[in-house]
Amino acid sequence: MTSTDYATAPAITLTIAGSEATGGAGAQADLKTFQELGVYGITALTCIVSFDPQDNWNHRFVPVEAQVIADQLEAIQTCYAGSLDTVKLGMMGSPATIDTVAAALQAQQWKHVVLDPVLICKGQEPGHALDTDQALKAALLPLATFVTPNHFEAESLSGMSITSIEDLTEAARLIHAASGAVVLAKGGVRIEGPEAVDVFYDGQTTELLSAPKVGEVAVSGAGCSLAAAVAAELAKGATPLEAARAAKDFVTAGIRNRVASAAPFDAVWQGGPR
Secondary structure (H helix, E strand, O other): OOHHHOOOOOOEEEEEEEEEOOOOOHHHHHHHHHHHOOOEEEEEEEEEEEEEOOOOOEEEEEEOOHHHHHHHHHHHHHHOOOOEEEEEEOOOOOHHHHHHHHHHHOOOOOOEEEEOOOOOOOOOOHHHHHHHHHHHHHHHHHHOOEEOOOHHHHHHHHOOOOOOHHHHHHHHHHHHHHHOOEEEEEOOOOOOOOEEEEEEEOOOOEEEEEEEOOOOOOOEOHHHHHHHHHHHHHHOOOOHHHHHHHHHHHHHHHHHOOEOOOOOOOEOOOOOOO
16 A cells, blocks of 8 residues: 555653652643544653652652653664654653753754743652753753743742732743743642633734633642643644643533542543543
8 A cells, every 4th residue: 555545643642750659740741642643643752650648649750760751762663763753841850861852852943841840849859850841841841832831930040929810811821931832831720819720822913711710729730731732733734822722621621520539639532522
């Protein structure tokens, strides 16, 4: 058979992220998001995260060896050479992982590098967490074309306190100025008011993306799914603003139709829009 005998191939979209065993976040959430949005999802795992029910559901964190990460990315980038131009970056977990991922990213050209800048992980000692945060800012943020910081991450990346939508908007502008990336800064449930508001800023356009809050507690996987949805829409050819709008709608529906469990938090259901 020739290539013309096949249906139009889906866009190829990569996530480099951690595994979260309960399925609510991380690579599991990313792959479900990709599937729901009609792109062909592939993943390279950076770490294994499992909640500890015996310790207040804190994270248990096991890094994947740097060489194993490099091997995964070598296989992926060789297999899809010429067709893979969109990647979503999730939890890295260590400076060694960040260095490995940055080297792989720099080995080819990308149209879209969507960074969900995970800047802290429960269960790690502060020194290691701080080193990881600094490595992410130094090595991955400059490679990003689109960044999706949550409230805490937006404060860290902008260097300012955020207590209002006006603050969040200014933080988005500062992050764009520092990185050159399009920014979707997430206010979520952490800013007072009836609406969950995120701020889009690309250097010219500022747009507030708003939806009524569904409860006052964050839902597991919302940030992962938002960044993955942005990546999927970009891979299909959407503009950054179109991708941000679609991702906001996708995650809002996933939160409305969230999955409850024995854990003290709910998880986004990526099939919610259906």
